[in-house]
Structure formats: C-alpha cells, structure tokens
Amino acid sequence: MKLGLAIEELHRSENHLARVLLAVSDRHKADHEVFYVARDIAGWSQRHVAELARIGADFGVDLDAEPEGEPGILEKLQQATSDLLGRRPEPGLLLLADLRHVHREAAGVSLDWELLAQAAQGARKRELLGLAERCHPDTLRQMRWANAKLKESATQALVS
Amino acid sequence: MGRIDRIAEPWGTRTPYGPGETWPTRVDSYLADGLTEDDVDRWVQTASILHSNGDAYDMAVKDGQIVGVRGRAVDRVNHGRLGPKDLYGWQANNSPDRLTRPLIRRDGELVETDWDTAMDAVAGRVKELLDERGPSSIAFYTTGQLFLEEYYTLGLIAHGGIGTNHVDGNTRLCTATAAAALKETFASDGQPGSYTDVDHADVIVLYGHNMAETQTVLWSRVLDRLAGPNPPQVICVDPRETPVARAATVHLAPRPGTNVMLMNALLHEIIGNGWVDRGYVDAHTVGFDELAKRVQDYPPEVAAEVCDVPVEQIREAARIIGQAQRLLSTVLQGFYQSHQATAAAVQVNNINVVRGMLGKPGCGILQMNGQPTAQNTREAGADGDLPAFRNWSNDSHIQDLARVWNVDPMDIPHYSPPTHIMQQLRYIEEGSIRFFYVTATNPAVSLPELTRIRSLLSQERLFLVVQDLFLTETAQLADVVLPAATWGEKTGTFTNVDRTVHLSEKAVDPPGEARPDLDILIDFAHRLDLRDKDGAPLVKWSDPEGAFEGWKECSKGRPCDYSGLSYDKLRGGSGIQWPVTDEHPDGTEHIYVDGQFWAQPDYCESYGRDLVTGAPLDETEYRALNPTGRAVLKAAEYLPPHELIGVDFPFQLITGRTLYHFHTRTKTARAPQLQAAAPEVWVEMSASDAADRGWSEGDLLAVTTPRGRVEAKLRISGIRPGVLFLPFHYGYWDEPAGHEPDGHGRAANELTLTDWDPCSKQPIFKTAAANATRLAPGDGPAAAPTTTGSRPVAGDVPPTRGGAAAEAVEELATGGAR
Incomplete structure (x- = not known):
C-alpha cells in the first residue's frame, strides 16, 4: 500500500500552502483583511500538518509535526516594504496574482485530500478517513476565500 | 408633576x-x-x-x-x-x-462662498473624474443620523445614477454586525424582536450591551420590570461593571476578544443538557448537527480558562438561559466591535433559535443599532446594500430594482459586495478613489488609527466633500464644506431597532443658508444631469414626502414593507412597526411567527458568508444548504485575537461610549448639561491594577499602543483587571489644533488598530494591546461620570449632578x- 506516500505528499503540500498564505499575508500588510485572514487560515494548514505527522507514524512515515516557515527577519522586512508601498497602485495587481496562486495551491491540496480519502476508504482506514473528512472542508474554504477575494478585488484593480 | x-x-x-x-x-x-x-x-x-x-x-x-x-x-x-x-x-x-454658508478651499484655506460655486465645484469634480477614471473613482460615506428619504435618494444617486459600488455609512462602525448576523441566521436583515418583549420576558440577556447608557429609556423599562412583581432574571456579558452588570443575576466579564469561546461554551451546555426545542429545530432550521458538533469542543472548563470567567458562572448562565420560558436576547458593541464579531453575534441568534424562542411575546432577539437612523441606512441602501433588502447576487432582484428606478440593470453595480468604508480607505490610500463625499459623520475622529486616517484624508489628489452642521475635525480637511440643516429643521422619517417608524417634522428654519440634506443631494443629482433610461430625471421627487412615496414603491413586497404607511398615518399617534401593508395596516409587532422566515433562496437578501474568511456563499451553495428557507444554524471555531498582549503592551484596550455623549460630541458637547456631566476624556483601570502600580484616582496617565498615544486622567472603576477603557467621544474641534492632537492626544482612536471582522466588515475597536504609564500624580479625580459604567470604586469623587439647570x-x- 502507498498510503504513507499519500500522507507524505499531503504533508508537503499543506506545509507549502501554509507558507504561501503567510507570504501573501506579509506581502499585503497594507491590505489589512488579506493580512489577517491569510494568517488565520494558514493556521488551518499548519494544524493539518501536525495531524498528518501524528497519523503518519501509523503508516510508517516519519514527518515533522512542526509546520515550517514561521516568519523571520525577511518576512518582517516584507511587511514593512508592503506598508511603505501602500500608496502606490501596483499592489492591487500583485494581489490578484497572489490570490490566483493561493487558489491554485489550495486546489492542489484539495485534490490531495480527495486522493487520501479515496485510499483510506478503499483500505478501510477509519481514522485516516475521519482526518480527511475533518480537514478537507478547511481546504475548500481556503479556496473559496481566494476566489471570493479575487472577485471582490478585480474590478477596482483592473478598471480604475 | x-x-x-x-x-x-x-x-x-x-x-x-x-x-x-x-x-x-x-x-x-x-x-x-x-x-x-x-x-x-x-x-x-x-x-x-x-x-x-x-x-x-x-x-x-x-x-x-x-x-x-x-x-x-x-x-x-x-x-x-x-x-x-x-x-x-x-x-x-x-x-x-x-455652519451657515458653504465653504471652499482657496489657496489652502477654507473660505465662505455661495451655493452655486460650491455645488458646481462638487459636481464639476465628479464629472471630470467620471470622464477620466470612471465611477470606481467616486465614493460616498454617510451616517446613521440622516432620514430615510435622504438615504434612499443617496443610494439612488450613487448606485443608479453614478454607478459606483463604493457606498457605505458609519453604521459600519456601529451596526454592521447586527445586519450581518441576521443575514447569516435568517438570510435577511430585520429584527426578530419588539420592545414589548421586555414586558413579557422572564430572562433578559444582554451580550456586550450596556443598555443603561446606550438606550436609557429601554433600560428604564427593564428597571421597572425589575422593580415590579415576578421580575425577570438578567444576565450581563461585559468586561466592565456597568449599571446592567450591577442589576444582573449573573455577570460574566470575559477577557476582551474571547466572545466566541464563551458563546460556544454556552451553546455546549444548552445542547448538552437538552435544553433544545427539538420540534422547532426539526421543523424550522437547517444545520443543527453541525452546530452541535462544532460546540462539542468547547466545554465550560476550556472557556473558563480562555475567557478567565469562573466555570460555575458559565454553567449558571447557561442554566438560566436554557430553562427560560420567555427569552429576550440583546446584543451591542461589546460583541459587534470585538474580535470575531459576526460569529459571536450569530451564536446569540442560535440560542434563541434552538430554544424555539422567536416570534411570540417575550421571545425575541434585538441585534441593537448604535445610531438613531441606522436601520434606515441599512434598509434604504446607504450602507452599500441594495434598497429594501434586495440581494446583490440575485439577478432577478437587480432587474426588479432597475424596473423601480427605470434604469438598465447593467447600470446598477452588483459584480461584488459593496465596498465598505475600510476598503474605501484602502482605495483612497492607493489612489484609485479620488472623490469622497462625507455626509453627517466625522471619520477623522471615529475611525481606527487616526494618524493613518488624517494622512489619507489630507492627500492632495483626493477631493473631499463634507456636509455637516459644524466645522468638524473632518470638515477642516475638506475641499468643500456644505452647511446642512438638522433634525427639527427638516422633515423625514426614521426607524428604530424594533422596526418602529416615526415621522420627524420641520419645526424651525435652518440657520443662515444651511439646507436640508435631501435638497443638497437632489441639487447634486441635477447638476450631474443624472437621468433614467428614458431621459427623464433620475431623482423624481423634490421633497421628503415624494421621496417617501418613492421608497414605499421600492419596499413593497420586500421584508421591510412600508407600502401601507404614509406621512398622514404617522402624524398624531404612535410610531408604527414595519412591515405595514394592506393586510397589516397597523404594522407588525412580531416577525418570524411560527418559524416563517424570509430565507427562501429566491426571496432572501443574502446567501450568507463564511464566518471566518468572510467569503460570500453563492446561489448554488445556498440552495443546496437551505432549499426551503429555514433558519440557518452555523457557528465558527474560536480564533485568538490578532493583537495579543506582551511585555511592552500588557493591557487590553477597549473603547466605548458614555451615557451623556453621542458620537464625536458635535451636538452633545454643545448642550451645557451633557457636556458638564462628562467634560473630559478619562481612562478606566481596575483597583487591583492601580494598586499594583501605586496609582490613584485622578493620576494623569499616558496610554500607548504601537499606533499612538493618549493622555487621560485615571478613573479606578469596576472594570476587569488587565483591561483599560477609553471613551471614544473626545476629538479636537474644541482644542487649539482643531483637527489633530496638539502634542497631547485625547481621541481613543489614536490607539486602535486597523482590523475588521471579515464577515460584517465592522472595525474592531475592542481588542488592542496597550501600555499605561503615569505622567503625574492627580490634582483631583477624573472628570468621568459617577452614575454609569465609569462609577468610581476608590477615592473621594463627588457624584455627577446637573443641578438646577438640569x-x-x-x-x-x-x-x-x-
């Protein structure tokens, strides 16, 4: 069985999504809602990372329960820069690109959860299926957030 | 007598x-x-x-x-x-x-001018911008203090005429979460309560609602019940020892920013103990299983730890609520202006819904309003929503509105939710909004992080119009100031939180050349030559009663139906509760009788939002969730506040009101008795925090956050330890510098952070980390009222009195x- 592989891949992709969300947050400190919500929902991916590491042990994979990418000096610098650039129009377009990126990454993670859930069902791994059922809705909400924020921001960024 | x-x-x-x-x-x-x-x-x-x-x-x-x-x-x-x-x-x-004459900025100074010059400058700048940059460069920010007729006309001009999506009111600061919470649970705004519920209730729960100071007469009604036979039990949730807290059977004083934790624990107890009306839930709701699952993770022990409230108190409150026969719940700024605002307010709805306590005497929810006409800002579309609770994401509602206004549906912006004020400011910051028309509100004092606000509003590239009674802090930054008539000098209607519509008639003439807001707005529309699709003037009325008749047509068949009302009907007798229709000519005391809601997918105002991310649900999602229009039970996980205390900023700062003032004191400071009762800013701290530092009543403190500094005298009050309170009324118009601090900040919003609830977009004024230091020992007590939440618990403080003049x-x- 390759369940361990699937868990490992999801652990990687959730870690990556958390980092992407935190990076988007840092880049858009002057867009306060993006700054805060991206951080709040990065927390979901970080929680998934910890849970995947825990369950990974049952399937013979040794994964780090600590999520990667706590903000360091570079990220703080990024926040300060984004504040300083707040008076310029370009961040609006950058935000659209970043939200598109979040949506794509979250969509990938969503598919990974689908794969894991299918496998868990096939292998009759109840606990693993329960984990997927618990976590996957968070991923869908992350996607919907990126989609909605993109829709909301597009007109002003492109028309004005 | x-x-x-x-x-x-x-x-x-x-x-x-x-x-x-x-x-x-x-x-x-x-x-x-x-x-x-x-x-x-x-x-x-x-x-x-x-x-x-x-x-x-x-x-x-x-x-x-x-x-x-x-x-x-x-x-x-x-x-x-x-x-x-x-x-x-x-x-x-x-x-x-x-203000008695229009003002215009010439060579950096505001100078008097005539109406034609002022209005041509305003309309001229709008026309230029429409040509150069389109409608998305134009924004409107109004209030909760104009009349229904004025809001409806403003919404028509902005949405139907200019075609901008950037319309909001300062109701965003006071009542946006009320609307958002109602839209989440009932898919439509509209208050499922009536003041008469106070007459019948056996349990009244006030969530973050200092009714004694914000609605004194309603509180008198509660006090009269408490003084009579078989009084109700009162539960108060508030970190301060307010008059409500002092009258309460149970007073829960949670840490600021933990409301959702507390509410989830209350629901945990109510559901866990089976205090649920299963028949009602099965017949009239969706989402109960998800709600039950969500609150499972929030036992009172966990909440007691996070909220720092004794676990027995949480259990006792839950028991009283769970065993109530007639439950009235009210909510205000302690929830609306705090972290996770909508999620917390929605849990209040959930309590009444799972207990089946709606739509009958004594059973209601009052998601309160903060301002006299805030309900109309929301109804008539001046908060950016479409008028009469139409759904911006339902195409048939847009077509119907286009029919009423006789415009092309494409001309009504509905591609995304309306742009709330905090986002408008962001667009002003990045330079895509260039014209900002402010009516009857004072953002240079009332919005968070004032250094930022002042710098945004002072930008050369922004054309700022302020329409007001006085030269407010914001007006001092304007390019054009328009002198407006106020209450008593013009006619119109407005509606309170229990849906009672009142007529307010003109009693006297306005001073000088000041004009009613409605007249100014119609003049503005004419100068812009706004027209409907047949080439007739877009605004078809010229007086308040005409506007009211237009509104009646617009609201007919919608939840807030005014079609059975008229000025004549409102004259002489009592106010009347909407909906008022042919079938209900005397109004409607209770809505949502027998679990009948306005939540059907084709009819509802909103499909709801994600309580954490704020992402709107689309029509398909909502139809799948709630095909037959029941009440929606939903809940969110608790998230820690965004700004946490630490070594440098060890206190939590909350801001709020006092009984004697309103908003930024533009009127109340000019009423001698009110001004004398609360003449100067103060800061509240608990007795234990003051004792730890060796500070006394009246000491001069500096309160700081990463964003600014305020100086105020210390009032040692019954506030919970670890929390500071500052009243937000005090700005600078009656100080030397006029619109900004003269070295000594006193506006609470120098300190607040720029953050808002993603669902209601209401700014968060009650969850900032702050520090306090003593600048000098006191030369007398703080000038804070002794009759209210600022009642002293230490020191020798003379009681607040009005004397013969009062x-x-x-x-x-x-x-x-x-």
Whole structure:
C-alpha cells in the first residue's frame, strides 16, 4: 500500500500552502483583511500538518509535526516594504496574482485530500478517513476565500 | 408633576409593573430656563436623534426657535419617557457656531462662498473624474443620523445614477454586525424582536450591551420590570461593571476578544443538557448537527480558562438561559466591535433559535443599532446594500430594482459586495478613489488609527466633500464644506431597532443658508444631469414626502414593507412597526411567527458568508444548504485575537461610549448639561491594577499602543483587571489644533488598530494591546461620570449632578407627583 506516500505528499503540500498564505499575508500588510485572514487560515494548514505527522507514524512515515516557515527577519522586512508601498497602485495587481496562486495551491491540496480519502476508504482506514473528512472542508474554504477575494478585488484593480 | 435632575438620575423615577402588564406612562419634559407650557407657541412631532432607542416626543417652539421637548405618551416605544440626551441635546441646534454658508478651499484655506460655486465645484469634480477614471473613482460615506428619504435618494444617486459600488455609512462602525448576523441566521436583515418583549420576558440577556447608557429609556423599562412583581432574571456579558452588570443575576466579564469561546461554551451546555426545542429545530432550521458538533469542543472548563470567567458562572448562565420560558436576547458593541464579531453575534441568534424562542411575546432577539437612523441606512441602501433588502447576487432582484428606478440593470453595480468604508480607505490610500463625499459623520475622529486616517484624508489628489452642521475635525480637511440643516429643521422619517417608524417634522428654519440634506443631494443629482433610461430625471421627487412615496414603491413586497404607511398615518399617534401593508395596516409587532422566515433562496437578501474568511456563499451553495428557507444554524471555531498582549503592551484596550455623549460630541458637547456631566476624556483601570502600580484616582496617565498615544486622567472603576477603557467621544474641534492632537492626544482612536471582522466588515475597536504609564500624580479625580459604567470604586469623587439647570419635569400617569 502507498498510503504513507499519500500522507507524505499531503504533508508537503499543506506545509507549502501554509507558507504561501503567510507570504501573501506579509506581502499585503497594507491590505489589512488579506493580512489577517491569510494568517488565520494558514493556521488551518499548519494544524493539518501536525495531524498528518501524528497519523503518519501509523503508516510508517516519519514527518515533522512542526509546520515550517514561521516568519523571520525577511518576512518582517516584507511587511514593512508592503506598508511603505501602500500608496502606490501596483499592489492591487500583485494581489490578484497572489490570490490566483493561493487558489491554485489550495486546489492542489484539495485534490490531495480527495486522493487520501479515496485510499483510506478503499483500505478501510477509519481514522485516516475521519482526518480527511475533518480537514478537507478547511481546504475548500481556503479556496473559496481566494476566489471570493479575487472577485471582490478585480474590478477596482483592473478598471480604475 | 415633579421636578428631577435627570443628569443625576438618568433613568428617572420607577414605575414598577409585572409580566404581561402594560408599561405605565410617565411623561418627561424639559423647557428652557423660566418657560412653562403656556409660553409655547406650538408643539411639533419628532423622535430621538442622539441615540438609537427611537423615543417619540414633541419639540416646543417659541418665536421660531426650539425651546424644549416633551415625551409623547401615546407612543409604543417610550410611553412618554425621555432620556438625558433627548431632554437637553436639542440646544445644540441653536448653537452660535453652526455652519451657515458653504465653504471652499482657496489657496489652502477654507473660505465662505455661495451655493452655486460650491455645488458646481462638487459636481464639476465628479464629472471630470467620471470622464477620466470612471465611477470606481467616486465614493460616498454617510451616517446613521440622516432620514430615510435622504438615504434612499443617496443610494439612488450613487448606485443608479453614478454607478459606483463604493457606498457605505458609519453604521459600519456601529451596526454592521447586527445586519450581518441576521443575514447569516435568517438570510435577511430585520429584527426578530419588539420592545414589548421586555414586558413579557422572564430572562433578559444582554451580550456586550450596556443598555443603561446606550438606550436609557429601554433600560428604564427593564428597571421597572425589575422593580415590579415576578421580575425577570438578567444576565450581563461585559468586561466592565456597568449599571446592567450591577442589576444582573449573573455577570460574566470575559477577557476582551474571547466572545466566541464563551458563546460556544454556552451553546455546549444548552445542547448538552437538552435544553433544545427539538420540534422547532426539526421543523424550522437547517444545520443543527453541525452546530452541535462544532460546540462539542468547547466545554465550560476550556472557556473558563480562555475567557478567565469562573466555570460555575458559565454553567449558571447557561442554566438560566436554557430553562427560560420567555427569552429576550440583546446584543451591542461589546460583541459587534470585538474580535470575531459576526460569529459571536450569530451564536446569540442560535440560542434563541434552538430554544424555539422567536416570534411570540417575550421571545425575541434585538441585534441593537448604535445610531438613531441606522436601520434606515441599512434598509434604504446607504450602507452599500441594495434598497429594501434586495440581494446583490440575485439577478432577478437587480432587474426588479432597475424596473423601480427605470434604469438598465447593467447600470446598477452588483459584480461584488459593496465596498465598505475600510476598503474605501484602502482605495483612497492607493489612489484609485479620488472623490469622497462625507455626509453627517466625522471619520477623522471615529475611525481606527487616526494618524493613518488624517494622512489619507489630507492627500492632495483626493477631493473631499463634507456636509455637516459644524466645522468638524473632518470638515477642516475638506475641499468643500456644505452647511446642512438638522433634525427639527427638516422633515423625514426614521426607524428604530424594533422596526418602529416615526415621522420627524420641520419645526424651525435652518440657520443662515444651511439646507436640508435631501435638497443638497437632489441639487447634486441635477447638476450631474443624472437621468433614467428614458431621459427623464433620475431623482423624481423634490421633497421628503415624494421621496417617501418613492421608497414605499421600492419596499413593497420586500421584508421591510412600508407600502401601507404614509406621512398622514404617522402624524398624531404612535410610531408604527414595519412591515405595514394592506393586510397589516397597523404594522407588525412580531416577525418570524411560527418559524416563517424570509430565507427562501429566491426571496432572501443574502446567501450568507463564511464566518471566518468572510467569503460570500453563492446561489448554488445556498440552495443546496437551505432549499426551503429555514433558519440557518452555523457557528465558527474560536480564533485568538490578532493583537495579543506582551511585555511592552500588557493591557487590553477597549473603547466605548458614555451615557451623556453621542458620537464625536458635535451636538452633545454643545448642550451645557451633557457636556458638564462628562467634560473630559478619562481612562478606566481596575483597583487591583492601580494598586499594583501605586496609582490613584485622578493620576494623569499616558496610554500607548504601537499606533499612538493618549493622555487621560485615571478613573479606578469596576472594570476587569488587565483591561483599560477609553471613551471614544473626545476629538479636537474644541482644542487649539482643531483637527489633530496638539502634542497631547485625547481621541481613543489614536490607539486602535486597523482590523475588521471579515464577515460584517465592522472595525474592531475592542481588542488592542496597550501600555499605561503615569505622567503625574492627580490634582483631583477624573472628570468621568459617577452614575454609569465609569462609577468610581476608590477615592473621594463627588457624584455627577446637573443641578438646577438640569431640572426636568416628570408626570406620572397615576397622577402621583414625584
């Protein structure tokens, strides 16, 4: 069985999504809602990372329960820069690109959860299926957030 | 008839009554010095404009001036009573520093000009921008203090004429979460409660709602129940020891920013103990299983830890709520302006819904409003929503509105949710909004992080128009200032939180060249030459009654149906609760009777949002969730506040109101009795925090956050340890620098952070980390009221008194003189 592989891949992709969300947050400190919500929902991916590491042990994979990418000096610098650039129009377009990126990454993670859930069902791994059922809705909400924020921001960024 | 100092006794004399009885009448009045009712030329009907309760009263007019007020005994809201701001606030109308001529900026200075010059400058700049940059460069920011007719006209001009999506009101700061929470649970705005529920309730729960100070007359009603036979039990959730807390059976004082944790724990107990009306839940709701699952993770022990509230208190509160027979829940800024605002307010709805306590006497929810006409800002579309609770993401609603307005549906922006004020500011910051029209509000004092706000509003590239009564802090930054008439000088209607519509008639002429807001807006529309699709003028009315008739047509068939109302019907008697239709000509006391909601997918105002991310649900998702239009039970996980305390900033800072002032004091500071009762800013701290530092009542403190600094005298009050409170009313218009600090900040919003609830977009004023240091020992107590939430618990503080100048008259229905 390759369940361990699937868990490992999801652990990687959730870690990556958390980092992407935190990076988007840092880049858009002057867009306060993006700054805060991206951080709040990065927390979901970080929680998934910890849970995947825990369950990974049952399937013979040794994964780090600590999520990667706590903000360091570079990220703080990024926040300060984004504040300083707040008076310029370009961040609006950058935000659209970043939200598109979040949506794509979250969509990938969503598919990974689908794969894991299918496998868990096939292998009759109840606990693993329960984990997927618990976590996957968070991923869908992350996607919907990126989609909605993109829709909301597009007109002003492109028309004005 | 008795005389009473209503500064010293804000709630007046008790008139006790029992459950199910009619609240006794007590007629309050106040006339200017030396005058009696015999001196009054005429009485003119109106309602409260300096708070949100909707008290009905008459203005006394003598020699063309307002000289006093008298409560209307016939009215369902107040049964004759008035609050201190009603009794004394009208004097601001007669203030000598009213704006009487338009002002325009010339060579950096505001100078007087004529209306034509001012309005041509305003309309001219809009036309230029429409040509150069399109409608998305134009934004409107209004208030909760104009009249329905003015909001409806403003919404028509902005949405139907100019075609901008950037429309909001300062109701975003006070009542946005009320609307959002109702939209989440019932898929539509509209209050499922009535003030008469106070007469019947056996349990009244006030969530972050200091009713004693924000709606004094409604609190008198509660006090009269408490003084009568079989009184209700009262539960108070508030980190301060307010008058409500002092009257409560249980007072929960959670850490600021933890409301969702507390509410999830209450629901955990209520559901866990089976205090649920299963029949009601099965017949009239969706989402119960998800709710039950969500709150499973929040046992009272966890909440006790996070909220720092004794676990027995949480259990006791849950038991009282869970066993209530007639449950009235009310909510205000302690929830709306705090972290996870909508998620917390929605849990209040959930409690009443799972208990089946809706749509019958004593069973209701009042998601309160903070301002007198906030309900109309929301109904008429001046908060950016479409008028009459139409759904911006439902194409058939847009087509219907386009029919009413006779415009092309494409001309009404509906591609995304309306742009709330905090996002408007972001667009002003990045330079895509270039024209900002502010009516009757003062963002340079009332919005968070004032250094940022001042710098945004002062930008050269922004054309700022301010329409107001006085030269406010914001007006001082404007390019054009338009002098407006106010309450008493113009006619219109407005609606309070229990859906009672009142007519307010013109009593006197406005000063100088000041004009009613409606006239100014219509003039603006004409100068822009806004037209409907047949080439006729877009705005088809020229007076308030015409606008009201237009609104009746627009609201017909919608939840807030005014079609059965008219000015004539509102004259002479009591206010009337909407919906008012042919079938219900005398109005509707309770909506949502027998679990019938306005939540059907084709009819509802909103499909709801994600409570954490704020992402709107689309039509397909909503249809799948709630095909038959039931109440929606949903809940969110608790998230820690975004700004946490630490070594440098060890306190949590909350801001709020005091009974004697309104908003940024533009009117109340000009009423001598009110100003004297609360003349200067103060900061509250608990006795234990003060003792730890060796500080005393009246010491001068500096309160700081990463964003600014405020100096204020210390009031040692019953606030919970670890928390500081600052009233937000105090700006700079009556200080030397005029619109900004002169080295010594005193506006609470110098300190607040820029963050808002993703769902309601309401800014968060009650979750910042702050520090306090002592600058100097005190030379006397802080000038904070002793009658209210700022009541001192230490030191020798003289009680707040109004003296002879504040003596008002009370007439009890029984004829009993006080």
